[in-house]
Amino acid sequence: MKFRRYPTQDHPLSRIALSLIAIGVVTLFLVLPLATVFTEALRKGLGVAWEALDDPDARAAVRLTLITAAIAVPLNAVFGVAASWAIAKFDFKGKQFLTTLIDLPFSISPVVSGLIYVLIFGLQGWFGESLREANVKIIFAVPGIVLATIFITFPFVARELIPLMEDQGRDEEEAATSLGASGWDTFMRVTLPNIRWGLLYGVLLCNARAMGEFGAVSVVSGHIRGLTNTMPLHVEVLYNDYQFVGAFAVASLLALLALVTLVLKSLLEWRFADDIAATHRH
């Protein structure tokens, strides 16, 4: 009997070719660089890499990165939920404009975003004079780094939630209202449970970027070792000092954080697959 293929099935050879290309590209552009980071870090052994991480400046960089993420991520989670709630569940003038505005940090070069903050809060900036008189330091200090990070990571939660909430429509909220629920009850018992997975993804992505942001933070930080260097900035400083093991050790730690985020996301997807499918309409 002659072998028959389904009309939508490609020739086996082309399938193999396509898979090989995909695997090749992923290996070349994603796996190899990542592997290099770890091998370079461990080139002179685990001890040396560990010493580089135990350095006071490195520890300060890790601390600053964690503090920055700890401030930026919860704030953006709240902003993101509020903005997407307004956009998806209400009609108002300027809605389109708000949607565009939320995307702004994605379309602007991070360096420019950083410069904006320097122009506003820097010594020669709009508020520079009054801030100096009030003895408040924003640029070349932790507040500037946090602000820049918030700006850069603003879209992640909202971008994740707006399509999801628009897709879910307003029916359930209207039902809750007609059953006597207050706005707060409706949000806590109906809206929030329906978006919890989208929110979690948004927060994970937001966190990954908050820890990894380089451009904008680099402009506002001033690169003061042990004070205003985040992990990505510290990597650059070490690398430029020819301290390759140290640079790659910190980079490995940063990469590990990203990998943990990814693993966490996959684990959640796998563990709650049914639940995730149920809260999406289709």
Added chain:
Amino acid sequence: MSLVVDSIVKKFERFPALNGVSLTAPQGAFLALVGPSGSGKTTLLRILGGLEFPDSGSVHFADLNWLDVPARDRRAGFVFQQYALFKHMTVEKNIAFGLTVRAKKLRPPKEEIARRVEELLALVQLEGYNKRYPSQLSGGQKQRVALARALAIEPRMLLLDEPFGALDAKVRKELRGWLRAIHERMGITTVFVTHDQEEAFALADLVAVMNAGKIEQYGTPQDVRRAPKTPFVADFIEVQAGI
């Protein structure tokens, strides 16, 4: 305690949805709003439920200026076309929702809520479905849960948007008779929207035939059928009966 709708006008951005709609129905009436899509019938229903507000006109119900009562205080049980069940809640949580969100003083104790849920499940013939999720129910079952949820708040008014629209013919017939029976038993003023004149005429005490934001004719099914007032009504009945 009758329902009086007076000269309701509602315009959406480009087109008028309701163009001066008035009708009166006695307490406990079973009223059908029937007409082609875009005739404004759903908009009128949503205004009664407090989910939409008219540009002008008034609604009086139960000796209240109904438009001044916020949606959450109206106790107007609304059954949505797509049911709008809370996807992440079990059937019993869905039905109990309206009771559990009440202010502490007005909230019945847990055992009382559980008892009411059981009662309603029996009423809609879904005993034993307490722990199911909406995604595990058929269309007809979802519809009945939606109705039980609306009835749980002891509504002053029951509003149904195309309640049988998404169901197959057999289930539709069954649910129809059963909705009528529930209405007779509870005597709640009920308004339902349908595009199916046969359904409207078979089920309702009063029928409002709507077209392009206006009520073309309002009366008992017998009167409307016997003496269509406008060519549109005559045509609407004719065309649909012909299918």
